[in-house]
Amino acid sequence: MRGGRVAVVGGSIAGCACAAVAARQGADRVVVLERSPGRLRDRGVGLCLHDARFAELEAAGFLDARVPRHRLTRRRWLVRDGAEPMGRPLWDQPFPFHSYHWGLLWQALRERLPGTVEYRSAAPVAAVTVEPDRAAVRSGSSPGFEEYDLVIGADGYRSAVREAVCPGVGPRYAGYVCWRGSLPAERLGGAARRWAPEHAVTVCFTGGQCVLYRIPGPGSGGPLLNWVLYAAPPDGALPPEDRASVPTGSVTGPLADHLAMLLERHLPPYWARVIALTPPELTSVQPVHDLAVPRRTAGRLLLAGDAATVVRPHNTSGAATALNDAGALEAAWRAAGSWPELLSGYAAARDSAGRELVALGRRLGAAQVEQAPDWSTMDGAGTVAWWEQQVAPTGFGGHALAR
Ligand SMILES: Cc1cc2nc3c(=O)[nH]c(=O)nc-3n(C[C@H](O)[C@H](O)[C@H](O)COP(=O)(O)OP(=O)(O)OC[C@H]3O[C@@H](n4cnc5c(N)ncnc54)[C@H](O)[C@@H]3O)c2cc1C
Numbered sequence: 001m002r003g004g005r006v007a008v009v010g011g012s013i014a015g016c017a018c019a020a021v022a023a024r025q026g027a028d029r030v031v032v033l034e035r036s037p038g039r040l041r042d043r044g045v046g047l048c049l050h051d052a053r054f055a056e057l058e059a060a061g062f063l064d065a066r067v068p069r070h071r072l073t074r075r076r077w078l079v080r081d082g083a084e085p086m087g088r089p090l091w092d093q094p095f096p097f098h099s100y101h102w103g104l105l106w107q108a109l110r111e112r113l114p115g116t117v118e119y120r121s122a123a124p125v126a127a128v129t130v131e132p133d134r135a136a137v138r139s140g141s142s143p144g145f146e147e148y149d150l151v152i153g154a155d156g157y158r159s160a161v162r163e164a165v166c167p168g169v170g171p172r173y174a175g176y177v178c179w180r181g182s183l184p185a186e187r188l189g190g191a192a193r194r195w196a197p198e199h200a201v202t203v204c205f206t207g208g209q210c211v212l213y214r215i216p217g218p219g220s221g222g223p224l225l226n227w228v229l230y231a232a233p234p235d236g237a238l239p240p241e242d243r244a245s246v247p248t249g250s251v252t253g254p255l256a257d258h259l260a261m262l263l264e265r266h267l268p269p270y271w272a273r274v275i276a277l278t279p280p281e282l283t284s285v286q287p288v289h290d291l292a293v294p295r296r297t298a299g300r301l302l303l304a305g306d307a308a309t310v311v312r313p314h315n316t317s318g319a320a321t322a323l324n325d326a327g328a329l330e331a332a333w334r335a336a337g338s339w340p341e342l343l344s345g346y347a348a349a350r351d352s353a354g355r356e357l358v359a360l361g362r363r364l365g366a367a368q369v370e371q372a373p374d375w376s377t378m379d380g381a382g383t384v385a386w387w388e389q390q391v392a393p394t395g396f397g398g399h400a401l402a403r
Helices: 015-022 051-059 102-111 160-165 185-194 253-266 269-276 318-335 341-368 380-391
Strands: 005-009 031-035 046-050 070-079 090-102 117-120 125-129 134-137 145-148 152-154 173-183 199-205 208-215 224-231 284-294 301-302
Touching: 005 015, 005 134, 005 145, 005 284, 015 031, 015 117, 015 152, 015 208, 046 051, 046 102, 046 145, 046 208, 046 224, 046 318, 051 090, 051 318, 070 208, 090 102, 090 199, 090 208, 090 380, 102 173, 125 160, 134 152, 152 160, 152 380, 173 185, 173 341, 185 269, 185 318, 199 253, 208 269, 224 253, 224 269, 224 341, 253 269, 253 284, 253 318, 284 341, 301 341, 341 380
Parallel strands: 005 031, 005 152, 031 117, 070 199, 152 301
Antiparallel strands: 046 090, 070 090, 125 134, 134 145, 173 224, 173 284, 199 208, 208 224
């Protein structure tokens, strides 16, 4: 099916990938409406992509090896043990992933968009209408509604398009947050040699965990150390009605004090030092949410990426899931003879995959944060058995593209 006018609301990972699909499949006009005025930088920092997912996404034309990435091979699980600087190793898990800088990944997807795609920055969509045979959007930069044959909601976990597809459905706060940060690896000086570059690290403690790995840095400044520490925040530290992220540079007061307390009480000295070296302007807090929509299409509206599926970050599948949505959209587009066929083919391909990933993220969050075991009693075999119980039968790192 070729031709037609397509609007993509949101120009981040899912939005760029879906716009590329629409252009490749021969839509006459593809417009991306992105709320942010400039480059998208503030989406956390590091993310990991399973090597098998990368291979599929490369074959499908979404990514290539020119995107800066850092190779990881093992994930070392550690627990604090007295004054032992690095902690007590529990398990060296095979970890066939590469890490990415979120901003560099987005930039690569953005640069791959053909010149025929009109990418409008500073274009927040204020209203969306559902019609059986067309859809319309009103964005801040235009006076009235613009009509399209298809509107793709790739506008993230607080999606405005989702409100039109399934009113009242929104992300659910998991009851804990992640503090995240990054710093140039050179800040660690000679001590960096004690941490193998290809190792990701998970420090376990009762009530939370901290994941650390290197990522490519922007420019020629060398790699960054990226960390994410999960735990419940102190009471009252987040406004209850709107548990929004606390952006970089604004983590102060009880949230900063609580992080310092967690480092002192739970992390082995080496890893506590890595985090303590992080400048406040590179530290943020993100409440953990999850969401699987009851349906991802309505009329000529379709949801992709975090607008449809918010998976807790433990599964390292956010970007892969968004890109897989675009892959499924492309397969449905190729097979469809009409817009309704395209919409129903896409929904059939992605509905259950999204729900399975959300359920897996909940299992991982419960086991690793909410009901984490007493680590002082755990050994290597116990840790492997504990992990296997969480990931079976789904596996880890996102579904294959065909799902
Ligand atoms: C604060 C935050 C930090 C994150 N950090 C990480 C991380 O470090 N690692 C990781 O793997 N994943 C992270 N994620 C998740 C990750 O960003 C997504 O899973 C991934 O980028 C795919 O998401 P997406 O493109 O569907 O949505 P998003 O990346 O959230 O993009 C949605 C886009 O829609 C735009 N938008 C929203 N509303 C409107 C509107 N009304 N009109 C027009 N545009 C609109 C937004 O400006 C944004 O650019 C983070 C998410 C958030 C919210």
